[in-house]
Amino acid sequence: MIGSLRNRASAPDGTTMISPTESTSVRPWRSDEPPQRVLIIRFHAVGDVAISLASCAAFRRKFPDSQIDFLTMDPTALLAASLDLFTAVHTFPLCDSKWERLRYAIAWAARLRRYRYQIVLDLQRNWVTRFLRRSAAPTAWAEFDRFSPRLAGLRTLDTFHRIGFDDLELDFRVPVRAEALEAARQTLRSNGWNESMPLVVLNPAGLWTTRNWPLECYGDFARMWLKDEDTTFLLIGTDRLSEKARFLSDVLGSKVVNLVGRTSLAEANAILQHVSFVLSEDSGLMHMAWVSGIPTLALFGSSRHDWSAPLGPHTQCLHSGDLPCAACMSATCRYGDTHCLTRHTPDTVYGLARQLMRNCYAKTDRS
Secondary structure, eight states: OTTOOOSOEEOTTSEEEEETTEEEEEEOOOOSSOOSEEEEEOOSOHHHHHHHHHHHHHHHHHOTTSEEEEEEEHHHHHHHHTBTTOSEEEEEOOOSSHHHHHHHHHHHHHHHHHHTOSEEEESSOSHHHHHHHHHHOOSEEEEOOOSSSSOHHHHHHHHHHHTTOTTOOOOOOOOBOHHHHHHHHHHHHHTTOOTTSOEEEEEOOOSSGGGOOOHHHHHHHHHHHHHHSOOEEEEOSOGGGHHHHHHHHHHHGGGEEEOTTSSOHHHHHHHHTTOSEEEEESSHHHHHHHHTTOOEEEEOSSSOHHHHOOOSTTEEEEOSTTSTTTTOOOSSOTTSSOHHHHTSOHHHHHHHHHHHHHHHHHHHHHO
């Protein structure tokens, strides 16, 4: 079964030992009846929240009539609200200090108690979310395993399994609201996209140079694609990518739709639903793509692939796991050449991308 935990032991108080240094608390849902009121908590980065959505989608399809609420932080609340997954999305504000977080946690604790949640799934597991979970006083709960060297998507699914829903599997059909999809289509049209033309995302969004494939390689990759198939390339993301987007726009000219810095997070996710393929470095957008079932080839340099690589037969990850300096998590390369990424030539990456596309769409045709 996907994501089943091994070698775990449970203490009498419900604490599950994941490893000698890691423990989580769990009390399973014992009723044969569907839960009526559920709270899922996931804070922090865009990618972390996106990774949780494939499990949330599976849970929603299992319990279509349950109240399933989501508690997240300001930057990702609108993303969650744009999906047909949650009954309500609650927002915990970004805070500048521990004392400010404590103040808001106390205020939220009083509110959560009134909601009378039967189940709380804590997909964050820090001191704030533990306090909130305990304050909510649910009948059943489970906590995320933060530190095991396993993919975050599987550790998230394990949280749902351990609370008692061990028949769930990751669902890569994260539903976006119809009005958001139509608005995304109109945005693409107004920026020059012909709907008959496939859309391919180029996403050089890795945070550090050790996570960046050379921009020239993206350009060569796109030229190879255009030789085989007339395509529009989409650039999308935050203002941080503006200079890279200008470079690729100059290289590819009229074959580019450049929306960098021009969309919200929710709008970007809705736009992704119209895309045929994503080539991306480790980033929130990459995670938004693969959880939506979009064929995704991920380029990982210094990132921890054992934590953050995409999941599913529609994905592939080129990572550094075979090198002595694997997943160094350093902002600068100790050897000065980011060999973990520069060793992948455009023609190699292009060949893998086209094979992934063939596999994905052949499977779709058979089904």
